[in-house]
């Protein structure tokens with residue numbers, strides 16, 4: 001329970017600006033895909049990682065760098081905070097089905113045009129659709145470029161992996177000292193975005209699992225505040241790992 005209400009009283013202000021917790025969450029080791037006609041595709045290192053690909057709960061964002069084809073844009077956060085509409089040229093990008101991990105939507109290559117990530121109908125029957133493998137924290141399957149053919153995300157030794165947040169087991173403890181206290185709440189405040197508004201990169205630890213969104217719904221809002229409050233243990237008091245469920 002709360003260790004006195006004092007630290008929560010009157011200090012809950014939204015302070016999202018200035019939070020800087022990194023951009024890409026693609027693995028520095030496993031960061032390459034392979035296009036049969038275009039060669040290696042680097043998912044991490046655009047602009048030193050600042051513009052590299054990031055895996056969110058329900059979408060991807062950022063840029064791939066192709067050695068032979070230049071930039072490929074996976075999207076710049078959905079307009080509604082949840083999923084790109086792919087109209088297609090407005091609000092385009094690659095979405096994640098949060099329950100299956102299947103990818104769908106469009107990416108845009110500056111020199112190669114549209115890349116279709118939705119292989120659910122074409123390759124789903126053989127299990128080769130583009131998708132996130134949550135167990136292995138890596139991408140699998142294939143996508144299709146209108147001008148470049150197949151792009152393989154499923155190499156045995158060379159593939160794209162990402163570093164998932166630890167929220168599924170350790171929620172609301174961004175300083176990793178195994179308590180949930182006022183210091184953690186300070187970070188929560190900086191992460192608070194409001195309902196339906198994507199939280200800043202690095203705030204996934206506060207985006208609780210919920211029905212339909214087992215890895216969070218991309219925002220840090222009142223629901224997440226309620227979960228946070230249910231998890232407060234106090235300074236140096238061990239947290240309850242199941243508190244957010």
Ligand SMILES: [Ca+2]
Nearest residue numbers: 173177179180
């Ligand atoms: Ca803590």
Ligand SMILES: [Ca+2]
Nearest residue numbers: 196217219221
């Ligand atoms: Ca929400």
Ligand SMILES: [Ca+2]
Nearest residue numbers: 207217219220
């Ligand atoms: Ca949320």
Ligand SMILES: [Ca+2]
Nearest residue numbers: 177179181236
């Ligand atoms: Ca602490």
